[in-house]
Amino acid sequence: MRVVFSFLALAFLFTSCDDGDIITTELDFDDTFVATNCDDELICYKIKTEPSESLSVLISTTLEELIETTVDLDNDLLVNLVDFNPVFTNNQFNYRTYSNTITSDIFCSVIPPSNLGVTNDYPTNVTATFEITLIEDDNDGIPAAFEDLNGDGDLDNDDTDGDGLPNYLDADDDGDNVLTSTEMPNYSTEFELTQALDTDGDGTPNYLDTDDDNDGVPTINEEGVNTPNQNPADDISNNTVGADYLNVDVVNNIVATAYRVHTINQEFQIKLTLTGINLSVLTQDVLEFGTLTSTNSRAVTPTF
Ligand SMILES: [Ca+2]
Ligand SMILES: [Ca+2]
Ligand SMILES: [Ca+2]
Ligand SMILES: [Ca+2]
Structure with a gap:
């Protein structure tokens, strides 16, 4: 329903009349857009078929x-956007219609396709305003809401192992070098903390327990079989029982010297609004161009 509403809102934006102008243009583009680096600039565009049309804006930046x-000033394991609201002026905007079917390779191709059949080209200069949001998550199988251990609504002040990474970004919440996802085999979309594995039955689920088998040797030190590689999960003396950190009868104690590398997933939501549109076929000068989602990841290793 939200998407349908957005379509209608966009169509209205371009079809309203003023002072008797006859507006024949009706746009019903999707509310997402595509962005591609083109030389030293960024081209943001959206295309549609039936009929073939495109909207594009060339902006002097890159994705x-x-x-x-940039690294957070108070915690070098955290990052912040350099600019969450950048604005660019004097960008070339084009609304085009075509007689032929078009594909995305019409933009920024070394050899542009021939016979595009451009029937109308409406160029203008616009101001591009971005609103950028960064969402990070450890994707460890524990929903972020359950990583708010003290329940105060602030995810940044829950850090079970005290390594500087709050639990919702910490793929190894108890700092025992066994990934939370490995310690949470019962994960499901209907997540309940009561489902969490608790091998030694001490009331603390494995993913928050630094001695999972309660044998007196911290899990992080149970790396006796292989050369220590910051992963006790692959040290197995008895295949029947499983990894030594879950085997109360194996108590190899190799004192750990480092944490494992942590991967943090990033999702950038990039919303673009164009203002200052000055086209004879349109009366409005503002266009909510749409939203682009870009994903990435980063790796950090907390100081041991
Ligand atoms: Ca932590
Ligand atoms: Ca976590
Ligand atoms: Ca554990
Ligand atoms: Ca053990």
Whole structure:
């Protein structure tokens, strides 16, 4: 329903009349857009068929510059967007119609396709305003809401192992070098904390328990079989029982010296609004161009 509403809203934006102007243009583009680096610039565009039309705007930036992050001043394991609201002026905007079917390769191709059959081309200069949001998650199988251990609604102040990574970004919440996803085999979309594995039955689920088998040797030190590789899950003396950190009868104690590398997934939501549109066929000068979602990841290793 939300998408349908957006379509209608966009169509209305371009079909309203003023002072008797006859507006024949009706746009019903999707509310997402595509962005491609083109030389030193970024082209943001959207295309449709039946009829073939395109909207495009060329902006003096790159996708990498838009989503650039910088290390947090208070915690070098965290990052922040350099600019969450960049504005660019004097960008070339084109609304085009075509007689032939078009594909995305009409933009920024070394050899543009021939016979596009452009029937109308409406160019103008616009101001492009971005609103960028960065959402990070450890994708460890524990929904972020359950990583708010003290229930105060603030995800940043829950850090079970004290390594500087709050639990919702920490793929190894208890800091025992066994990934939370490995310690949570019972994960389901209907997640309940009571489903969490608790091998030693001490009331603390494995993913928050630093001695999972309660044998007195911290899980992070149970790396006696292989050369320590910051992964106790692959140290198995008895295949029947499983990894030594879950085997109360194996108590190899190799003192750990490092945390494992942590991967943090990133989702950048990039919303673009164009203003200052000055086209004879349109009366409005503002266009909610749409939203682009870009994903990435980063790796950090907390100080041991
Ligand atoms: Ca942590
Ligand atoms: Ca976590
Ligand atoms: Ca554990
Ligand atoms: Ca053990």
